[in-house]
Amino acid sequence: MTDLSASVVRAASPIDEIADRYVDTIARLDPLAATAMGIAGFDGAMTVFSPAGLAARADAARAVLVELAAQAPTDAVDAVTAAAMRERIGLDLELDDAGEWLASLNNIASPVQVLRDTFDLMPTDTVAAWENIAARMNALPSAVEGYTQSLAAGAARGLVAAARQVDEAAAQAQEQADAETSFFTAFSSGADVEEALANSPVAERVRADLARGAEAARSAYRELARFLREELAPQAPAADAAGRERYALWSRYFLGAAVDLDETYAWGLEELARVVAEQEAVAEQILGLAADGDVGDGATGDGDVVRLAIAVLDADPGRTLHGTDALRAWMQATSDAAIAALDGTQFDIPAPVRALECLIAPTQQGGIYYTAPSDDFSRPGRMWWSVPPEVTEFSTWREKTTVFHEGVPGHHLQCGQAVFDRATLNRWRRLACWVSGHGEGWALYAERLMGDLGFLDDLGDRLGMLDGQRMRAARVVFDLGVHLGLPAPERWGGGTWDADKGWEFLRANMNMPEPFVRFEFNRYLGWPGQAPSYKIGQRLWERARDDAAAAAAARGEDFDLRAFHARALGLGSVGLDVLRAALA
Template sequence: MSRQNPSLLDVTCEAYVLDVAKLSPTDATAWGIPGHEHELQDFSPAYWDDLAGLARDLLADVDAFDDCTDDSDDEDDFDSADHITAAILRDRLGLQLDLHHRAEFYGQLNNIASPVQTIRDTFSLMEDQEAIRARLAGVPAALDGYRESLALAAGQGRVAALRQVELLIAECGNMGGFLHGLGAPEAEADTAARAFGELADWLSAELAGVAPACDAVGRERYELFSHEFLGAKVDLDEAYEWGLDELARITAEQEALARELYGNGTTVTEAIARLNAEEEYTIRGVDKLRDWMQAVADRGVAEYGTPPIECCIDPAGTGGIFYTPPALDGTRPGRMWWSVAPGEDTFHTWQELTTVYHEGVPGHHYQITAALQAPLNLWRRVVCWNSGHGEGWALYAENLMEHTPATRMGLLDAQRLRAARVALDIGVHLGKKNWDAAYARNFLRENCSLSSAALEFEINRYLGWPGQAPSYALGQRLWEQMRDESGLPLSEFHTRALSYGSIPLGLLREMMRG
């Protein structure tokens, strides 16, 4: 408990976190709550129902505590921090229960954020071989439970698009190499790999045949996902048009910068090719990439005074780049992970510097360690995470660091990608004119300089995880609006806004307005 005098609601939130950790050992590992390292949840319908039951009970407690609050200044009354916590709980857990009611958790299946990836990623955070061995032994039961949930969702008409099913079949088939690389005894790795193979067979035989060919989820579901990820309700049609306008603005700035770098008549494509050809900005080899990441991250840590960060290469090889927070118990530092796609060996610092700022300092590492050190209850410090707040901040933070013309081209390239996917994500899932997977892929190719492998990963991510990708640029937009509205000196605005933890942006904007 972080507050000096924890309230009744603080204590209740801490009990809720510990109860969730018991039900969901992979979350306990991610949060750094010890005692569950040898366990693995089964992802069955009963698991999701039990999580929903905990959320429902906590919301009932919030309402009961709030009803008892009066003007008598009793120590059990809500204070200002409790009122904020209650508002966040109602928003986040209310959405969680709505999604559960619609069988969205039972049917989770995509290329980045579903139980298969949860199981895979938890091993990347583990070092104790005995715990790894025990958790590997739990993989068959976990995947049996996941299959049960998928079947239940399918019975209710909730099946992921065929594209995502086929991607997961391939991922399950490729898990053997990852599992055998964990250092556990071969028998346990073989058993877990066989379980993934059996899941792949079941997906092919039972789910692929009923999976829809259409990737779009439709407006009703998309509005719910958008609220979940962004933490605010927005006019999706206005956001779509804004994304296209922002894309045009960034493109024009890139065109001007291309001429500044290499002279009149130079196109953006030509400037990018010339930057890629310059040895000054070229790294060859994954080990050298990690060393460069670490050096950049260390400079940010020194400038902002944050705890150290560790840069790692993710063995999963999916092509994603992400951050994992420090463990609550201090056993694991904050880490930046680069999941290098197979065959990738050359990297360009002009393009990737902004990514290190995003994942490290002053991006996620600065933001999350600030929340961990804030006088907030355990749920708000460690568990509550809102993509619009977190990813919006990290995108906003990329602009806080100094850039040369070359690295500014990289910054704009990243910003252009984020603006493009606002239009892409909304366009595809709301079924706007021309927006199918083929159009989306060509549109993305025209508006980013990603490698072919990274582009394919990204397009599949947007098609299978609706509402998440736009939360970056739309979150940045809200952060910039809050900054401009506050009238505060920049450092004061940052300190105050981050002191609340990762909360829904709609609520944060209300609080920053007073």
């Protein structure tokens, strides 16, 4: 086990004790969350997704807010904890009161996905680990039954996800139901199982439990697909837009801040234009080098300057990886090099956080994501790449910035440092609190920071970073425009934004294969307010840094960026309004 001792340990306060007990309550009421946090002892249990399960968690949330209100902060750390818990738990309850958790269904972050994805985080190296896996798989039918009860209760209140989301979720459920395509088929009988069970006297029993569990999981997803298609789809509205009231609530949830939605939309249009101009300037430089024979020879055909530059980069064999083995090795080498270069120069990275494991995900739906280390770092932080089966070549120029986003100085530094800092932060702040605008905003901020520090001086790598920034700016416009029914620029059809106009807009501003764009398109429509939290979060992070620099100048001091980053990351993940107040 990793040594997590520290020379100076802050004494736990009554507020810390409340927060720590609440983590125990979360783990008991939501074992899948316990697995995600890396809390041992709950991997064999299953979260209850029924209305009764949701109500139990809401009751616990109300109770902890009552406890919290009775305590006064003892220091600045307590003040941040109290503010962060009131903000996060309060918003959970607002969403519960609005019935939003009863209607949780989309193509990326609903129980449809969580019930499968939890198995990626579970240990697989012991007999006991596979016993837990078997128990959890065998509990999937009851979990799905409870989930469908919640969806039905939501429908009775007039709360049903849009038809597009119901169809997408049904297709995903059917994939897990069919033996040939189901994750559970291979997972329950692969090489990891045999390695862990070798020479175990209970091997045959565990294998049988796993076989039953895999069939139970497939059966559960089969029933979920049937329910979605036959019972929920007829009640699903055709309209994708969330509307202003729902959108404002979800925006606050994902940002941990209240922003002027109309001003943010106008800023999104301006930011997109600014990033496109910057991207075009870099593209012109790439084409100039190509004309001189210094970079590939792919600049042929019709198209704008950015697409011509992309053709040059994609034609460069030095920027192309073949196969997922090469991809994983490149991810790991790029991540390791960044950690080595930044540690002790820009950041002080704790020893356990210097380990980041890069993996090819067991799913094949596309996308790159990060999972945080467990509480004791026995499960390291991991960067996962979900690769569609038809994708066999990868361009490093597109993805170097993504490694910085998911790894160091992005999510892994941010999350890993919080998990490590048990000397100061209670368990709720280290393990349970996650705010998308804070986390994803920091990761985009980190990408820009790496550019400023010279890690993206290669023109191709810089174009890749700008390509990602362009996509994030475009989805601010798309998400706000479509969900709020805002005016669309004439270039994109004029009138009011709708999904069809948004599709053409995304295709023009996202340099990705069409299946990826389609997945993202559906994601934004089904998860209002989440996608813009990246770029808006980056904006608020940059404001916090600029405010700190201005304050230092007013005091006649030089601004210490490294110290600012250490102080800000030392807070853990908090709402962006709480971050601003804590750094003021």
